[in-house]
Amino acid sequence: MSSRRGSCVGVCRSSLAMFRLILLALSILTTAASSHPHPLDPLSPAELTAVRAAVLASPLISDRPLTFHYVGLDEPDKTDVLSYAEARSSSSRAALPRHAFVITRAGGQSHELRVDITNATAPTVLSHAIHHGAGFPTLTLDEQFEAATLPPRHAPFVESVRRRGLDLDDVLCAVFPVGWFGDAANTNSQKKGQQRRVVKVMCFMAGETPNFYARPIEGVTLVVDLDRMAIVDYKDRVVYPVPKAEGTDYRAGKAGASYTRHATVPDVVVQPEGNGFHIDGHFVSWANWEFHVGFDMRAGMVISLASIHDAETGARRRVLYRGFLSEIFVPYMDPTEEWYYRTFVDEGEYGLGLWAFPLQPGVDCPANAAYLDGYYAGQDGKPVQNKNMICVFERYAGDVAWRHTEASFPDKLITEVRPEVSLVARMVVSCGNYDYILDWEFKTSGSIKVTVSLTGLLEMKGTDYTHADQIRQDAHGTLLAENTLGLYHDHYITYHVDLDVDGTNNSFVKNVITTRRNTNTPGSGGADTPRRSYWTVSREVAETEADARVDVNAVPADLLIVNPNKKTRMGNEVGYRVVPGALTAASVLDDDDYPQIVASYSKKQVWVTPYMRDEKWAPGLYADQGTGNDGLAAWSGRNRGIRNEDIVLWYTVGLHHIPCQEDFPVMPTVSGGFELRPANFFERNSLLKTRPPRFGQPPFLNCSCGSHSG
Ligand SMILES: *[C@@H]1O[C@H](CO)[C@@H](O)[C@H](O)[C@H]1NC(C)=O
Ligand SMILES: *[C@@H]1O[C@H](CO)[C@@H](O)[C@H](O)[C@H]1NC(C)=O
Ligand SMILES: *[C@@H]1O[C@H](CO)[C@@H](O)[C@H](O)[C@H]1NC(C)=O
Ligand SMILES: [Cu+2]
Numbered sequence: 254m255s256s257r258r259g260s261c262v263g264v265c266r267s268s269l270a271m272f273r274l275i276l277l278a279l280s281i282l283t284t285a286a287s288s289h290p291h292p293l294d295p296l297s298p299a300e301l302t303a304v305r306a307a308v309l310a311s312p313l314i315s316d317r318p319l320t321f322h323y324v325g326l327d328e329p330d331k332t333d334v335l336s337y338a339e340a341r342s343s344s345s346r347a348a349l350p351r352h353a354f355v356i357t358r359a360g361g362q363s364h365e366l367r368v369d370i371t372n373a374t375a376p377t378v379l380s381h382a383i384h385h386g387a388g389f390p391t392l393t394l395d396e397q398f399e400a401a402t403l404p405p406r407h408a409p410f411v412e413s414v415r416r417r418g419l420d421l422d423d424v425l426c427a428v429f430p431v432g433w434f435g436d437a438a439n440t441n442s443q444k445k446g447q448q449r450r451v452v453k454v455m456c457f458m459a460g461e462t463p464n465f466y467a468r469p470i471e472g473v474t475l476v477v478d479l480d481r482m483a484i485v486d487y488k489d490r491v492v493y494p495v496p497k498a499e500g501t502d503y504r505a506g507k508a509g510a511s512y513t514r515h516a517t518v519p520d521v522v523v524q525p526e527g528n529g530f531h532i533d534g535h536f537v538s539w540a541n542w543e544f545h546v547g548f549d550m551r552a553g554m555v556i557s558l559a560s561i562h563d564a565e566t567g568a569r570r571r572v573l574y575r576g577f578l579s580e581i582f583v584p585y586m587d588p589t590e591e592w593y594y595r596t597f598v599d600e601g602e603y604g605l606g607l608w609a610f611p612l613q614p615g616v617d618c619p620a621n622a623a624y625l626d627g628y629y630a631g632q633d634g635k636p637v638q639n640k641n642m643i644c645v646f647e648r649y650a651g652d653v654a655w656r657h658t659e660a661s662f663p664d665k666l667i668t669e670v671r672p673e674v675s676l677v678a679r680m681v682v683s684c685g686n687y688d689y690i691l692d693w694e695f696k697t698s699g700s701i702k703v704t705v706s707l708t709g710l711l712e713m714k715g716t717d718y719t720h721a722d723q724i725r726q727d728a729h730g731t732l733l734a735e736n737t738l739g740l741y742h743d744h745y746i747t748y749h750v751d752l753d754v755d756g757t758n759n760s761f762v763k764n765v766i767t768t769r770r771n772t773n774t775p776g777s778g779g780a781d782t783p784r785r786s787y788w789t790v791s792r793e794v795a796e797t798e799a800d801a802r803v804d805v806n807a808v809p810a811d812l813l814i815v816n817p818n819k820k821t822r823m824g825n826e827v828g829y830r831v832v833p834g835a836l837t838a839a840s841v842l843d844d845d846d847y848p849q850i851v852a853s854y855s856k857k858q859v860w861v862t863p864y865m866r867d868e869k870w871a872p873g874l875y876a877d878q879g880t881g882n883d884g885l886a887a888w889s890g891r892n893r894g895i896r897n898e899d900i901v902l903w904y905t906v907g908l909h910h911i912p913c914q915e916d917f918p919v920m921p922t923v924s925g926g927f928e929l930r931p932a933n934f935f936e937r938n939s940l941l942k943t944r945p946p947r948f949g950q951p952p953f954l955n956c957s958c959g960s961h962s963g
Contacts, residue, residue, distance in 0.1 A: 289348035292329050292337050293557045294535050295548040296353055298628050298636035300370045304353045305634030307368045307376035314381070316360030322390035323604075324630035325549050327354035327367055331574065331864070331899070335757070338558050352379065356390040358450075361480050363390055363875070387882065388875025389450050391551060391604040392428065392479070393632035397452075400477040401426040403484055404456050413473050413489045414456075423460040424470070427685060428477075429453045432596040433878050434847045448878050450479045453594065464501040464710060464918050466686045467737060471495075471715030474591055490590055493715035496736040503710075503919035522621035529647050530676055532623055537645055539676040540943070542695045543569070546643060546678050550629035551870070552577040553605035554643050554680040556693050559701065563935065564942035571753045572829065573701065573929075574864075578605060578691060579749040579885075579903070580871040581684070582852040584842065585712070586741035587729035592714065595742075596848035601876020604629075605682045605689075611641040617690075618644035618679055642680060649674045654698065654940055671940060675702075686710040689746070690922065697943045699931035703904075704834070705746045706922040711912055714738040731912045739912025743840060745855040747871045747885075750902040751864060752929065755816045755827050757899045761795040761861040762828070763803065764811035796896050798889040801861035805833045812859060813932055817897050825933035831902060833858065836925025838907035851881035854889075855905060862888055864899040871903065 290297065296304070304324055308314070328334065329349045340346045348371075355366040363384040370376045404410040404426050414421050431453055454475040457465035471493040476486035502508065530539035535546050544559035559573040578600065585595040599605070606629050612618050623646070627639035654673040660666055675696045682689045688709035694702040711733070718724055719735040730740035752759060766788050772779040778789070790811070795801040803812060815828035840855035842848065854860060854871050862868060862885070870876065873884040881887065885903055906925045915921060931939070 290351065291535060291545060292334050292349040292351075293326070293545050293547050293555075295555075295628065296324065296326055296370075296630075298638070299373050300351065300353065301628060301630050301634070301636040303370045303373040303376040304355060304368050305630065307370070307378050308355060308357060308366060308634065311366070311378045311381070313366075313378060314357065314359050314364055316362075319357050319359040320393055320396070320632045321355065321357055321630045321634040322363075322393060322632075323354070323356040323551060324634070325354055325551065326547070327352035328866075330866070331757075334558075335574075356384075358390070358480070384875060386875065387433070387448065388873065388879030389448070389877040390875060391607070392430070392452070392602060392877060394607055395632040396479050396482070397428040399482055400428050400452060400454055400479060403477060403482075404454055404475055407475065407484050407487065409487050409489070410456070410473065410475065414470070417470065417492060417495065419458060419470065419495060420460070423458050424456050425459045425465045426454050426456040426475075429455055429595060430597065430602045430877050431476075432594040432848060433851055433880050434594065449485075450877075451476050451485065452479060453477075454484075455591075458495050458498070460498050462498040462501045464503060466710045467501040467713050467734070467918055468496050468498060469713060469715045472591060488590070493717055494736045495715060496713070496734060500734060501918045518616070522619055528621065528623065529674075530623070530645060532625075532645065535625070537676070537678070539647070539695065540674075540697045541699075541939070542676065542697075544573070544678075544695070546625060546645065548606060548625075548627040548629075548639075548642065549577065550606035551600060551604050552579070553609055553682060554578075554678060554691065554693070556678065559695070561699055564939065565936050570755050570934075572699075572755075574751040574753040574757075576693065576701075576703070576748065576750045577869075578705075578746065579869060580745075580747045580852070580876070581605075581689065582743070582745040582747070582848075582855055582872070583687075584743055584840075584848045584852075585729075586743075587714065589729075592729070592740065595712070596851070598852065598872045598876040598879070599684045599687075601870060601872055601879065603684050605680075605684070606639070606642075608682050608684045609639055609642050609680050610683055611639070612644050612679070612681060614641070617681055619646050619648070622646035644677075644679050646677055646679075647674060648677050648694070654696075654943075655938065671943065683709065686712055692926075698938075698940050699934060701929040702834075702926065703748060703750075703928070704924055704926035705836075705906055706924040707744060707908070708920050708922040710919055711739045711916055712742075713917075714740055731914070733912060733914055733917040737917070739916060741912070742910050743838065743855075744906075744908045744910060745838075745840065745852065746906040746925075747854065748904045748906075748927075749869060749871075750904060750929070751899075752814045752829060752902055753899070754814050754829050754934065755819045758816065758818060758897045759814050759900050760817050760896050760898075761801045761900060761902070762813040762815050762826075763793045763795070763808075764790045764813065765793060766809040766811075767791045794896060795861060797892045797894055798860070798862055799892050801859070801895060802857045802889065803859035804839060804856075805837050805858045806839070811932075814900070814902060814929075815933075821933050821936055823933075823936075827934045828932045829934060830930045830932040831859065831904065832928040832930055833904075834906075834926045834928060836906045836908045836923070838909045839905075840907070841909075851879060851884075853881060853886040854884065854903065855907065858905045858907065860885055860889055860903040861895050862901050862903065863893050863895055864901050868901070 353368045367379040458468040459465040472491035541562040545557040547555040555577040581599040583597040622644040624641040625643040627642040631637045652673040654671040656670040658668045690706040692704040730738040733739045812831040813828045815826040819827045871885040
């Protein structure tokens with residue numbers, strides 16, 4: 254194997270990494286490690302333990318068992334966090350109180366608690382309330398695994414398996430939230446209008462394949478009451494053949510003998526001066542950026558306090574207060590009994606942090622990545638470690654940040670090129686069958702690019718069909734293999750982006766592209782020329798939330814978050830542009846369809862709301878069987894003022910997924926996202942202030958680049 258440092262015997266790409274550091278300005282060192290946590294640091298294992306002790310000792314909840322469904326940082330007020338952040342020397346930084354927000358289940362009720370853990374050896378419960386509204390908190394991992402073990406011990410299920418000639422030992426079951434279909438539709442309710450915390454359990458055949466999702470025992474549905482941990486309903490409605498295991502395995506060496514030529518992956522990244530970034534606790538500094546990487550058991554990775562150093566003025570300028578993934582809504586498009594309810598709000602139901610598994614060094618993240626661990630509360634409240642949950646790495650992928658060749662001078666050619674190097678913070682969620690790779694990428698240009706890549710396994714439906722020609726009526730999907738349908742569905746990935754562009758008060762501006770007729774009348778903006786039309790910009794500043802619900806596919810417009818109180822020397826308002834990337838689908842379901850009511854925000858990609866501490870989760874705090882009545886669309890419905898206020902941008906990445914055979918047995922990544930680009934934020938291209946690599950010397954002269962030497 255090649256050595257880790259010095260010589261470059263990997264592929265060319267790895268040798269290119271060598272000059273990464275050289276081109277980057279030296280990292281701005283953060284203040285010395287402080288003894289107290291940063292106010293936005295996620296709860297530490299000691300703090301989680303303290304929360305648990307306080308909740309279990311509290312006389313406010315006497316019912317047992319008591320299960321923990323959410324424990325997270327109840328962050329201090331924004332003004333306090335900002336004052337803390339602005340006090341740049343550790344001596345003037347007084348620790349802020351540490352509070353946790355907790356949701357537990359006990360006695361058939363959801364309890365909300367706030368716990369003071371400032372002194373972790375003497376935690377105190379500050380408040381307690383019982384949630385009486387619709388919906389339930391995130392499912393714990395333990396209860397899902399427990400519910401999944403019930404079917405093989407249920408006599409009618411054993412009979413269904415036997416009748417299909419299947420081997421009970423190969424059965425594997427998984428839990429599916431039931432969604433919300435109106436209060437009357439909850440046939441399991443004891444009293445009308447009262448929801449029961451139930452899930453559906455579907456079973457599959459694993460056997461010789463780990464891809465059990467490809468082998469459903471279609472037609473069999475069990476309903477489990479989670480509070481009683483008992484099967485309360487059972488249906489065996491239709492029988493379809495279980496698809497065969499052959500061809501479903503995605504593991505290396507299991508896909509048959511022949512391979513195409515492989516692409517090489519650098520297993521060595523040479524950075525003679527070390528990483529270009531610096532991590533102090535949860536604070537990352539790199540090139541001109543500085544930000545905090547946190548973690549939440551529901552949202553997963555949380556980026557806070559991102560600020561950029563302006564080389565022109567020497568000032569550090571605020572860009573993003575907080576950014577995180579708020580919800581992933583995945584409705585399936587088959588209205589039949591076994592599928593109609595599959596209208597996942599993955600994040601609220603499953604918790605992204607709970608389903609983030611250790612990243613594979615060198616593959617999930619490149620060889621030069623650093624890793625952060627996460628901790629969450631298990632069902633019993635005890636801290637659980639999520640090792641290598643987030644990675645941070647510098648990315649150089651051979652792209653150009655800017656360039657120009659000037660060929661107009663008679664005897665010289667001027668060429669200036671700068672490589673595009675960026676810093677990525679990444680987390681991967683494997684939410685049951687699907688995997689989401691979630692990136693926040695910071696560029697020296699001042700841009701922040703948010704990318705979600707979808708991969709993993711489809712949810713598949715068993716069918717009689719073995720050839721597409723047999724399909725006579727709507728199959729609600731694509732035939733992927735014999736007896737296997739990949740069903741139509743959507744993915745709506747909604748981000749909460751609290752931009753604070755150069756300050757807290759911002760406005761949302763739509764620069765709408767409008768076509769004008771050239772009237773040939775001087776003074777009207779026209780001119781006496783043969784030109785008949787042109788476009789110009791109508792600037793609309795959103796006054797209220799209603800003005801800020803945007804379908805990005807409907808109107809050609811530049812969307813901006815500006816600071817109306819700050820102007821460039823040229824007199825333009827400083828701002829950031831919201832640039833939609835790939836995957837801009839919006840929901841086409843009817844407005845009165847239940848999943849659409851829950852996630853009604855999915856009809857527009859862009860919403861802007863005034864900042865409110867508790868407005869975090871797009872479908873509402875209680876997403877399992879939630880009605881959406883305390884979610885993004887409901888908040889926006891108040892139509893509050895958003896001009897020159899502290900505002901939050903909500904951006905939804907959307908995909909109508911029509912499965913194709915290449916998505917089987919495992920799906921190649923599909924990526925989408927959006928970019929936040931400075932727009933009149935800097936006085937000019939800030940990349941001119943990025944030091945060029947070795948002042949013109951080719952940076953990779955010392956490499957012996959073999960194409961297949963790894
Ligand atoms: C934390 O609480 C313990 C137990 O009550 C007490 O002994 C200790 O002095 C407290 N620490 C601080 C810093 O207040
Ligand atoms: C920011 O908004 C708040 C709330 O509307 C207002 O009180 C304050 O004056 C604004 N600040 C600036 C600088 O406009
Ligand atoms: C690269 O090679 C040149 C010429 O052989 C040598 O002078 C230089 O020291 C080398 N640089 C490094 C970093 O090894
Ligand atoms: Cu999909």
